[in-house]
Amino acid sequence: MSVDDNISITSDFWLDTEKYDDYIFKYIDKPSTKSVKADEDLKFSVDLIYLSSARKAISNFVSILTNKRIPVYFRENGNPSMAIDGKSVYISTKILKKSDFDVAVGLSLHEGSHILKTDFDMAKVMWASIPTWIWDFADKHKIRRSTIEKFVLWIWNIIEDRYIDNYIFNSAPGYRGYYKALYDTYFNSKFIDDGLKGPLYRYPSLKSYKFRITNITNELTDLDALPGLREIAEIIDLSNIDRLQTTGDRIKLTYKVIEIIFKHLEKEQLKDLDDKKGGDCGKNNVFNPRDLLEDDVEPSKEEEPSKSESEMVVKEIAGLIGKKNVNIEQENKDIVENIGPEESKDLSKAIERQKEFIYGQIEKFTLTPKQKQILDLIEKHGIVLVKVGENLLAGNNVCTSVDCIVVNKMSRELVLSGSDVFPLSSFWKDEHGNIKPNIESEKAVLEGISLGKSLGRKLRIRNEVNPVKSIRKRSGKIYKRRLFAAGMNEEDIFELTSILKYNKASLHITVDASTSMVGKKWYQTLKSCVAICKATSIVSDIHVTVSFRTTQSSSKHSFQSLPYVVMAYDSKKDKFSKIRNLFPYLNPNGNTPEGLAFEAIMKLFENTSPDEEERYFLNLSDGEPYFRFHIEETNMDMNYTGEIAVKHTKEQVDKIRRSGAMIMSYFINNAGDVSLVSEEKNSLSKDFHKMYGKDAKFIDVESISDLAHTMNGLFLKSEEKRS
Amino acid sequence: MNKTSDISEILDEGIKTKPKELIISDLKWKYLIRSVLKAKNILLVGPSRCGKTMTVNAVAKALDRMDKLFTFNIGSTQDARATLIGNTTFKKDSGTVFHPSAFVKAIKTPGAIILLDELTRGHHDAWNILVPVLDTTQRYLRLDEQEDSAVIKVEEGVCFMATANIGSEYTATKVLDKAISFRFATKVEMEPLDKKELKNLLNILFPTVTPSQKTSMGNLCEIADHTRIQVHQDDSQISTIIPTGQVVEMAELVMDGFSLAEIAEMAIYPDYPDEGGAESERLYMKQLVQKYIPSGNIKNPINDPLKNQAPIPIKNTVDF
Numbered sequence A: 001m002s003v004d005d006n007i008s009i010t011s012d013f014w015l016d017t018e019k020y021d022d023y024i025f026k027y028i029d030k031p032s033t034k035s036v037k038a039d040e041d042l043k044f045s046v047d048l049i050y051l052s053s054a055r056k057a058i059s060n061f062v063s064i065l066t067n068k069r070i071p072v073y074f075r076e077n078g079n080p081s082m083a084i085d086g087k088s089v090y091i092s093t094k095i096l097k098k099s100d101f102d103v104a105v106g107l108s109l110h111e112g113s114h115i116l117k118t119d120f121d122m123a124k125v126m127w128a129s130i131p132t133w134i135w136d137f138a139d140k141h142k143i144r145r146s147t148i149e150k151f152v153l154w155i156w157n158i159i160e161d162r163y164i165d166n167y168i169f170n171s172a173p174g175y176r177g178y179y180k181a182l183y184d185t186y187f188n189s190k191f192i193d194d195g196l197k198g199p200l201y202r203y204p205s206l207k208s209y210k211f212r213i214t215n216i217t218n219e220l221t222d223l224d225a226l227p228g229l230r231e232i233a234e235i236i237d238l239s240n241i242d243r244l245q246t247t248g249d250r251i252k253l254t255y256k257v258i259e260i261i262f263k264h265l266e267k268e269q270l271k272d273l274d275d276k277k278g279g280d281c282g283k284n285n286v287f288n289p290r291d292l293l294e295d296d297v298e299p300s301k302e303e304e305p306s307k308s309e310s311e312m313v314v315k316e317i318a319g320l321i322g323k324k325n326v327n328i329e330q331e332n333k334d335i336v337e338n339i340g341p342e343e344s345k346d347l348s349k350a351i352e353r354q355k356e357f358i359y360g361q362i363e364k365f366t367l368t369p370k371q372k373q374i375l376d377l378i379e380k381h382g383i384v385l386v387k388v389g390e391n392l393l394a395g396n397n398v399c400t401s402v403d404c405i406v407v408n409k410m411s412r413e414l415v416l417s418g419s420d421v422f423p424l425s426s427f428w429k430d431e432h433g434n435i436k437p438n439i440e441s442e443k444a445v446l447e448g449i450s451l452g453k454s455l456g457r458k459l460r461i462r463n464e465v466n467p468v469k470s471i472r473k474r475s476g477k478i479y480k481r482r483l484f485a486a487g488m489n490e491e492d493i494f495e496l497t498s499i500l501k502y503n504k505a506s507l508h509i510t511v512d513a514s515t516s517m518v519g520k521k522w523y524q525t526l527k528s529c530v531a532i533c534k535a536t537s538i539v540s541d542i543h544v545t546v547s548f549r550t551t552q553s554s555s556k557h558s559f560q561s562l563p564y565v566v567m568a569y570d571s572k573k574d575k576f577s578k579i580r581n582l583f584p585y586l587n588p589n590g591n592t593p594e595g596l597a598f599e600a601i602m603k604l605f606e607n608t609s610p611d612e613e614e615r616y617f618l619n620l621s622d623g624e625p626y627f628r629f630h631i632e633e634t635n636m637d638m639n640y641t642g643e644i645a646v647k648h649t650k651e652q653v654d655k656i657r658r659s660g661a662m663i664m665s666y667f668i669n670n671a672g673d674v675s676l677v678s679e680e681k682n683s684l685s686k687d688f689h690k691m692y693g694k695d696a697k698f699i700d701v702e703s704i705s706d707l708a709h710t711m712n713g714l715f716l717k718s719e720e721k722r723s
Numbered sequence B: 001m002n003k004t005s006d007i008s009e010i011l012d013e014g015i016k017t018k019p020k021e022l023i024i025s026d027l028k029w030k031y032l033i034r035s036v037l038k039a040k041n042i043l044l045v046g047p048s049r050c051g052k053t054m055t056v057n058a059v060a061k062a063l064d065r066m067d068k069l070f071t072f073n074i075g076s077t078q079d080a081r082a083t084l085i086g087n088t089t090f091k092k093d094s095g096t097v098f099h100p101s102a103f104v105k106a107i108k109t110p111g112a113i114i115l116l117d118e119l120t121r122g123h124h125d126a127w128n129i130l131v132p133v134l135d136t137t138q139r140y141l142r143l144d145e146q147e148d149s150a151v152i153k154v155e156e157g158v159c160f161m162a163t164a165n166i167g168s169e170y171t172a173t174k175v176l177d178k179a180i181s182f183r184f185a186t187k188v189e190m191e192p193l194d195k196k197e198l199k200n201l202l203n204i205l206f207p208t209v210t211p212s213q214k215t216s217m218g219n220l221c222e223i224a225d226h227t228r229i230q231v232h233q234d235d236s237q238i239s240t241i242i243p244t245g246q247v248v249e250m251a252e253l254v255m256d257g258f259s260l261a262e263i264a265e266m267a268i269y270p271d272y273p274d275e276g277g278a279e280s281e282r283l284y285m286k287q288l289v290q291k292y293i294p295s296g297n298i299k300n301p302i303n304d305p306l307k308n309q310a311p312i313p314i315k316n317t318v319d320f
Helices: A003-012 A018-028 A045-066 A098-117 A120-124 A132-140 A145-171 A173-186 A190-197 A206-214 A229-236 A238-243 A247-278 A290-296 A309-320 A328-338 A341-358 A369-380 A439-458 A480-488 A520-538 A577-585 A594-608 A642-658 A674-678 A683-695 A704-722 B002-016 B026-037 B052-062 B080-084 B102-107 B124-134 B195-205 B211-231 B244-255 B260-271 B281-290
Strands: A072-074 A089-091 A383-388 A392-394 A397-399 A402-407 A427-429 A435-437 A465-473 A494-501 A505-512 A542-553 A561-570 A614-621 A626-631 A636-641 A662-667 B042-045 B069-073 B086-091 B095-100 B113-117 B140-142 B151-153 B159-164 B186-189
Touching: A045 A072, A045 A089, A045 A098, A045 A173, A045 A369, A045 A383, A045 B281, A089 A098, A098 A145, A098 A173, A120 A247, A132 A145, A132 A247, A145 A173, A145 A206, A145 A238, A145 A247, A145 A341, A173 A341, A173 B281, A190 A341, A206 A229, A206 A247, A206 A341, A229 A238, A229 A247, A369 A383, A383 A594, A402 A594, A435 A439, A439 A520, A439 A577, A439 A704, A465 A480, A505 A520, A505 A594, A520 A542, A520 A577, A520 A614, A520 A704, A542 A594, A561 A577, A561 A594, A561 A626, A594 A642, A614 A704, A636 A642, A642 A662, A642 A683, A662 A683, A662 A704, B002 B026, B026 B042, B026 B052, B026 B159, B026 B186, B042 B052, B052 B069, B052 B113, B052 B159, B069 B102, B080 B124, B102 B113, B102 B140, B102 B151, B124 B140, B195 B211, B195 B244, B211 B244, B211 B260, B211 B281, B244 B260, B260 B281
Parallel strands: A072 A089, A402 A561, A505 A542, A505 A614, A614 A662, B042 B159, B042 B186, B069 B113, B113 B159
Antiparallel strands: A383 A402, A392 A397, A427 A435, A465 A494, A542 A561, A626 A636, B086 B095, B140 B151
């Protein structure tokens, strides 16, 4: 089984349904054929929804592994590049492929476990407790103290990491695939394998020891590549690394490893001096610490410190072939002769990646402030994608599915964000900079509240409690008026009283918020919607939820907009003041995805209302389904309109009906345009009839009596159905 | 004084009577035994299938009162009056006849342990009938509303033990009336078992298992324990736990040869809704279960080089 196979098996465990796959990997699985920068690729909020889902999934893994809520964030511009800060895990936004995702999970599991297992307080002051003999060594060989400090920290990191990795590997056997992906990326790449087998890093230097110890877990590691390496492997004893229970234990072991390295570096120095005395040892015949420690010594004034890892590889090779004073050009020539420039470049890149991993640095794929703002909005408001419209036929095109954006929570922050995450807001600023809603909308909401109070009184049918007495029963309480019958050999002299009252109910109001509703239609819709909400708040035992539906055009293709549903109000979670304060800022925008939006709403509606509740589904719309979108698979634009849309919407309405919900659909027309309502041949009202059948209502939605009559009719319908 | 020391001795002895398969602290057990002996009303509160009813049965068995254990499922009672008081019927031959309920018989049995199961699911009518019965100063059951109607006194030593689910996830339950709640002097909270306790329980219930069955059962305990911890967190990803009773049933599936993945598919995932994409509870549970299912034959990447002794040839050997 190939490595890739293993990775896919691992991811597919929880992505085994198409649904999950589409939720997350539709975005992630896009082949990264071009070198993309996060900034370019993530400017669309839909993509950020996918990214948010991936982050959430990674966050779950960390939480499950550690049994703690360790937050996982995307790295932002200006953040430190570290993957952990002792409390949180930071990840790169480069999750463009499944394999990237697996590595990201592995990395997050690793960093999350550090938070659980590593004593960061001790690690922070580790430099202060470095034994004096280590500093003495540095001074003696004129090595920068900072270099030695880094070296000590590096070795400690390696030991600490192996302890952590062993913990994860053994405590979460199911996550081994992610870990393998991580190791394959950082430790077992072909270039590292080649480096371990090759001639490099076989000359005792700090860097050689770093490379060899870092890759000591690689199957191709050669314990004879450096003096003392086998001894180091023995004292690290990877098979029993779990014996090092505390960070203190791991630090103590670090010093033992350093002691062995220094011992062999000193030996090598003496050996080298002897060699040089006997042969060609340079112009002055004086030991140059560079011979042993490469570029870790303090640079002389004439010599610039080395800058890149690839340059270091070049120098490494130069050292090996005994041409220490050659210039870079000459060194490059030597590399070509020995391992080739491409291979050295690849190896240096692989080493650079390892360095990032060891130092806990994350890749430089970050969020811009704008993207961060959008991502925060997505996560705070539970914005997810729900797959709808599966196998929808439109002419010769078949749509496999469409993602419907569902906003689970609407807040002031979201409404006033001005972002394309929320396409339904409209507001202006007064001379003092105060944000104000549309005056007409505000007026409609206030009128709706007033109308609702009156409507509530008329809907009190639901508050009625009716005791029903049944007589002539064979058991129960003696019915005095039938007592005489006892003397006539009759046994049914008892009475039973049962109380009949309305069950708890759940009412979902869904409002068409497309551009066609703009103007008067919108104000009367807002008014009646608010009125119904207010009225039901007076009536007992009704759970009301309100959603607005439209489309959001935020995509790379000109027509690739997506259905959009915002759950604006939930009487179980929100106060009524939310309607008064936020609904005035709502403004119609976009198209009418009707049936597609209903599909998404139905999934939410089922979740929010328990089985024992009676369910009502109330639609307010002007009856014109229209939506145009792009099918990526066929690269075609598709029209969701006319017969196709009407048929699909009808199917969804039927499904809602079959699920046990009572439906009512108010047709919204321009106020006063009675002809539109009455004219039978009018295509709008005809389509409306087709979609909602007998549940279509052509009334003046601003009229209390009409609303009360139809609403009460709806409530009574459930009673009839029950009886 | 003597009485006190007698109780104390009985309680010390009572701890030894705690059945092995009942994982409950010695303190709670001692408290329960003491409450039953003193005929206190006891309310056992906890999530569904955490062992409340089992505890009542264990107490009755430990005190050798199984023949005096009467169980009434208040939650499934349709007609509270008929269940708790009885029915009046009229026969043309014998006239009006009152048929007392089994509950009447129970309260007339000295030393009876009466289990009022699923009390929070009961109808208000049932609660109202129970109020005087449970009241320590009244302890009677009136057969009819009329003043001169017969009254049945609760016999000496009768102990009422009730079970209740409290929490928003139990949608068919009602908030327990304070008047009822206050009449239970002894309240014992039954927590779901932690992983150690679950493992102990499974060890007792399934003493002979193969190593792989033991591993699977251990993993089930770990998964259940994670849900127990997770559900109490402020930003919990899941809304319900895997209760003890379900873990035992899943362990039986292990014994019957089901794999952990199969068990999860049949007995875990259906309890967690799958709506909400990456936010869904089911996705979280899938990720949780995955932790315990080894992914293929993946070798430990932390390879110990000392166990890999084969000489490795050096490529492009350079003459040192």
